[in-house]
Amino acid sequence: MAAPFVIAGNDLRQRVRDRSAIVLGVIAPLVIAALMSFAFRGTETFHYTLGVVDADRGPVAAALTQVLEDPGLRRFVSVKHLPSAAAATAAIRAKTIQAGLAIPAGFSAASTGSHPIDLQVLTSVDNSVAGTITSSIAASFAAQLNADRLSVATAGAAGIPADQAARLEAASATLRIPEQAVQRSIGAHQLKAVSYYSPAMAIFFLLFTVSFTARSFFVDRANGMIERMLAAPVRPYEILAGKALSVFVFGIVSLTIIAVVTSAAFGANWGNPAAAAALCLAMVISVVCVTALVIGVARTQRQAEGFASIAVFGLALLGGNFIFLSTSPPIMRHLALLTPNGWALRGFTDLATKGGGLGTVMVPVGAILVCSLVVGATAVLLARRALTT
Amino acid sequence: MNAIAIMRISLLRIARDRTALFFMVLLPVLVILIIGASVRGFGTFRVGVVDLGAGNAGRQLITALAHAPNIAVMSYTTVEAADTAVARSEVNTAVVLPAGMDAAVRRGRNVQIGVIAEQTNTTQQAAATAVDAVIAKHGGTVQAAAFTTAQAGGSFDHNLALASSLAPHVARVAVQSRQADASATVLPEGFSYSAPTMLVLFVFLNALAGGAAMIETRRLGMYERMAAAPVRARTIIAGETLTYATIALLQASLIIFVGAVVFGVSWGNPLAAVVLVVVWALVGAGAGMLAGTLFRTPEQATAIGPAVGIAFGMLGGCMWPLAVVSSTMRQVGHVTPHAWAVDAWTSLLSRGGTLSTIAGPLLILAGFACAFLTLATVRLRRILA
Structure with a gap:
């Protein structure tokens, strides 16, 4: 058997025996993906209960209530009728409703008079989104009433005599605001937490391989293993190739197990298998290159552990393995694209939301391979020193 | 020791x-x-905006969106970029302001403003609701100008300026917000x-x-x-x-x-x-x-x-x-x-x-x-x- 295969086989055997490889490569990412899946199960669709207090019982209030119960809104708002504003306040404090809307008595009658009555939205400090949406729905409804009032006032100011006010009011009641929002779908799937964090955690724990392999290289060197191997008919690059091969095999096996298990058990969407495989392959190559660079740069085992830790956590932090990158400030999304794992997560995000095949991940895969080429070339330049000093 | x-x-x-x-x-x-x-921004919707040449009316709407509470505006140059941002959840929804919006508004025509949101995505639908409110409020002045032009004559531009100057002084139905619970059960953002x-x-x-x-x-x-x-x-x-x-x-x-x-x-x-x-x-x-x-x-x-x-x-x-x-x-x-x-x-x-x-x-x-x-x-x- 060729030397690199023997070295890789030996490395993998040692790591499996120590159990740390199984913990980091399989158990930890799966446990965390499971936690993600359970934590967010049933909470990723936004929905809240709105308490409506109709103290007016007039036609305008009835129209507003009808808007709130529109089938289009029913997907994220459930209306619960309550007898008073005090009852709505109590319900918010008891967390049985997340926001309230009080339509005061006399609202309908006053809506066309000179002293209109305001609508009251009751909000919860723990659910500001529900308050925002309720205010928006109420404001959209009030916008038509206000537009009609402004139309009459402007026409009056433009010279229509005051005795025609009733006619103007009647005419304005049939108007519709001339700017309308028209929704358009792009056919994208919602990005679920488990679909983002399954590859994110798999890659995060894959990065730990850098630390383990670099450490094992320096332990081997300290024990005289490298010198003994070099004394045999083994070229220096075959030793490095063996170490790289062990990282490669470990990475591929780990990512494959996590992708299969999280897809089957937790419903994670890794996207098209061929495209996901291309991203995984590119990511593993980049981890091999980072490992080689750490071995090339470090002079001692302690240094290797330090550099590896900084590389692992630096890449994970910048690349978005800990945070949901999409909701981060734009500067962090740009910084993520300086890392191979940031590109990989962008690829997985696009596969889970937009779908598609290899074409979707062509740019991310290309970017990861370019990163790997630069890091790998630097590592090769430094490799001889690491093997011979 | x-x-x-x-x-x-x-x-x-x-x-x-x-x-x-x-x-x-x-x-x-x-x-x-x-x-x-x-x-941060749990109570804020991130809204993308693409201006395809909407003119002055479009710029006014962008300003209205930017000043709306709980909306953070991010600009995109193309519809494709906005689509991708919505798909990746970088923004909750995106507004596409059509070319010639200003001219259409001046001619008293109805203007349809594209809002990118999936019907099945409730977060995007909620964000679209917040955008609807801003569009409706902005369109009120346009409605008043068009109505006045039809009823009293005069140019649309003159009546739009008149409606805009009157808007702050005409009594209106406002939406008041009041926090019903006194203290939070989560950490601040x-x-x-x-x-x-x-x-x-x-x-x-x-x-x-x-x-x-x-x-x-x-x-x-x-x-x-x-x-x-x-x-x-x-x-x-x-x-x-x-x-x-x-x-x-x-x-x-x-x-x-x-x-x-x-x-x-x-x-x-x-x-x-x-x-x-x-x-x-x-x-x-x-x-x-x-x-x-x-x-x-x-x-x-x-x-x-x-x-x-x-x-x-x-x-x-x-x-x-x-x-x-x-x-x-x-x-x-x-x-x-x-x-x-x-x-x-x-x-x-x-x-x-x-x-x-x-x-x-x-x-x-x-x-x-x-x-x-x-x-x-x-x-x-x-x-x-």
Whole structure:
């Protein structure tokens, strides 16, 4: 058997025996993906209960209530009728409703008079989104009433005599605001937490391989293993190739197990298998290159552990393995694209939301391979020193 | 005295380890910075805007969106870029302002403004509702100008200017908001969220990973050498406990200092915060010593320690507020000490809590600390014996 295969086989055997490889490569990412899946199960669709207090019982209030119960809104708002504003306040404090809307008595009658009555939205400090949406729905409804009032006032100011006010009011009641929002779908799937964090955690724990392999290289060197191997008919690059091969095999096996298990058990969407495989392959190559660079740069085992830790956590932090990158400030999304794992997560995000095949991940895969080429070339330049000093 | 000497030597060994210093000093600060910058805007919708040449009317609408409360506007140059941003959830929805919008409005025509949102995505639908309200409000002035032109004559531009000047003075139906509950059950957003949660996470995480140092001490036979000297087992245990508690306290103090000075975090009632930090340091010390006595190799400690620490952090509300998960997961989360610590910090930072209001979580945390330290002591005694 060729030397690199023997070295890789030996490395993998040692790591499996120590159990740390199984913990980091399989158990930890799966446990965390499971936690993600359970934590967010049933909470990723936004929905809240709105308490409506109709103290007016007039036609305008009835129209507003009808808007709130529109089938289009029913997907994220459930209306619960309550007898008073005090009852709505109590319900918010008891967390049985997340926001309230009080339509005061006399609202309908006053809506066309000179002293209109305001609508009251009751909000919860723990659910500001529900308050925002309720205010928006109420404001959209009030916008038509206000537009009609402004139309009459402007026409009056433009010279229509005051005795025609009733006619103007009647005419304005049939108007519709001339700017309308028209929704358009792009056919994208919602990005679920488990679909983002399954590859994110798999890659995060894959990065730990850098630390383990670099450490094992320096332990081997300290024990005289490298010198003994070099004394045999083994070229220096075959030793490095063996170490790289062990990282490669470990990475591929780990990512494959996590992708299969999280897809089957937790419903994670890794996207098209061929495209996901291309991203995984590119990511593993980049981890091999980072490992080689750490071995090339470090002079001692302690240094290797330090550099590896900084590389692992630096890449994970910048690349978005800990945070949901999409909701981060734009500067962090740009910084993520300086890392191979940031590109990989962008690829997985696009596969889970937009779908598609290899074409979707062509740019991310290309970017990861370019990163790997630069890091790998630097590592090769430094490799001889690491093997011979 | 011997216990202090053991602690001093252990601390010196750790201070010389630059990797440990990276994890204890630099990493928590970086994570607080990154998570603090990301965990904000729960009540704000991110709205993308594409202006395809809408003219003055389009610019007015963009200004109205930018000034709307709870909407953060991000500009995109093409519809494709906005589509991608919506698909990736970088924005909750996007508004496409059509070419010639201004001219259409002036001619009194209806204008359709594209809003990108999936029917099945409730978050996007909710954001689209917020956008609808701004569009409707903006369109009111246009409606008044068109109506006046039809009823009284004159140019549209003149009537639009008239309607705009009258709008602030015409009595209108307003929407008033009032907060119904007095205090929050979650931590504030931004750094006030990330600093206390990362304190909880990293003190525990580093303590677990620090178990590797105790394993090294075991491997090097240093305990046997100490036992050969006239040093009692309980002195060695006291020395190790002091070491771990000191490291945890130093790290917590650093996070509190950086949080307050650099990120402007207000840590609440000082006495309650100090007691909470000390009790959490003891929980961390117990967990670290337990890791040092449970794991067989340093590799196991550095592999399993972070995995357990991160998992406990997730369960306990360090990575996301437990308010956003299901009630079952909230109950499961309170099996970890992390959830009780985050509850106590929430009380201090969000509700002006005092020592008496966090007495419950403190007692439970003290129970965790006692359990961890007792188990670790029993195991270390066995090792020393």
